[in-house]
Amino acid sequence: MTNKKMDVPETLPLLRDRIDAIDNEIQQLINERARCAQKVAEVKLADQGDEEVVFYRPEREAQVLRRVMERNLGPLGNEEMARIFRQVMSSCLALEKPMRIAFLGPEGTYTQQAAIKHFGKSIVSAPMAAIDEVFREVESGSANYGVVPVENSTEGVVNHTLDSFRDSKLKICGEVEERIHHHLLVAPSINPDEVTHIYSHQQSLAQCRAWLDRYWPHAERVAVNSNAEAAKMVSESARNGRSVAAIAGEIACELYGLTKVSSNIEDRPDNTTRFLIIGHQDVPESGQDKTSLLISAKNEAGALYSLLEPFKRLGVSMTRLETRPSLMSKWGYIFYIDFEGHYQSEISQVLIKELQACASEVKVLGSYPIAVL
Numbered sequence: 001m002t003n004k005k006m007d008v009p010e011t012l013p014l015l016r017d018r019i020d021a022i023d024n025e026i027q028q029l030i031n032e033r034a035r036c037a038q039k040v041a042e043v044k045l046a047d048q049g050d051e052e053v054v055f056y057r058p059e060r061e062a063q064v065l066r067r068v069m070e071r072n073l074g075p076l077g078n079e080e081m082a083r084i085f086r087q088v089m090s091s092c093l094a095l096e097k098p099m100r101i102a103f104l105g106p107e108g109t110y111t112q113q114a115a116i117k118h119f120g121k122s123i124v125s126a127p128m129a130a131i132d133e134v135f136r137e138v139e140s141g142s143a144n145y146g147v148v149p150v151e152n153s154t155e156g157v158v159n160h161t162l163d164s165f166r167d168s169k170l171k172i173c174g175e176v177e178e179r180i181h182h183h184l185l186v187a188p189s190i191n192p193d194e195v196t197h198i199y200s201h202q203q204s205l206a207q208c209r210a211w212l213d214r215y216w217p218h219a220e221r222v223a224v225n226s227n228a229e230a231a232k233m234v235s236e237s238a239r240n241g242r243s244v245a246a247i248a249g250e251i252a253c254e255l256y257g258l259t260k261v262s263s264n265i266e267d268r269p270d271n272t273t274r275f276l277i278i279g280h281q282d283v284p285e286s287g288q289d290k291t292s293l294l295i296s297a298k299n300e301a302g303a304l305y306s307l308l309e310p311f312k313r314l315g316v317s318m319t320r321l322e323t324r325p326s327l328m329s330k331w332g333y334i335f336y337i338d339f340e341g342h343y344q345s346e347i348s349q350v351l352i353k354e355l356q357a358c359a360s361e362v363k364v365l366g367s368y369p370i371a372v373l
């Protein structure tokens, strides 16, 4: 092979020289970008007034990532390129101010995986034992943002998360979707044929039900708080010679030094979980946004119809509708509705006014950019 322009043979040393020169340039440019981000932080601090400075700007990050994908010509794929920029921005933000992110722990959960996908790796991890603790950690200001699971494509909604919004002042600042792959894991010293118990989160056990029925009908299934906790227990039990296995993901497998007996054992290959980013901030429009509402319906005939009708009439696209008992009155209901658009847009304002007229309460849980990655 030859380099046509210069007619020099494209040998390995020459190609590597070229890569070295390009790396040098990329590195200088990344640092130039980082210096710009430091200046942005100075401007934000100078403009702060009485308000607390908001360093993390989800709408801007979404716009940057969308642009990266739009202008990308390859050979790297759009998502691959966006993931690189995701990490560059994560490093720049950490230089402005390191973000402490609370998530449903322990270390190694799918929620941590989602937190890293959304914020990049340059965050300070704060694993919490339960969803309401994630809310409390962010409410108290101990963490800047929180990440909680909200729905799974196989198992449906995570009621704990939805219920936590009833009494919380926190806003939804973002969403992230994660393809969930479950693996059957044992400690390296354990013979998989002798496994008597399989530990995992109840939703993960449910997501692998058919597979477990088929291949492990005699192993007892034990539900624990999280998959990562299951992985941790399995690594600890192995030291006592107990033949137990866990169902968990990649991060937990690595973190607890386990071995995969079987990979991707979920019953549905498109098994996806959606997570929400919670914080104190009202996120401005990014151009492609979603809004989440909590609506307490009046306990009367046609209540649901009158809530849904304005969406159709105004041409607003509803992406989700969940129902939960209201807890205030015996047969009263709360609806969680997601729709496309930002709550500050003209059409959303008309819609929200109409909903307010036919509901006892309409709470805007937040408007946020539709997940880019």
Ligand SMILES: O=C(O)C(=O)C[C@]1(C(=O)O)C=C[C@@H](O)C=C1
Pocket (backbone or CB within 6 Å): 037, 040, 041, 055, 056, 057, 058, 060, 061, 064, 088, 089, 090, 092, 093, 096
């Ligand atoms: O534009 C900003 O406000 C920045 O702080 C810069 C930057 C970036 O690196 O591009 C970093 C963090 C923000 O969350 C958004 C973008």
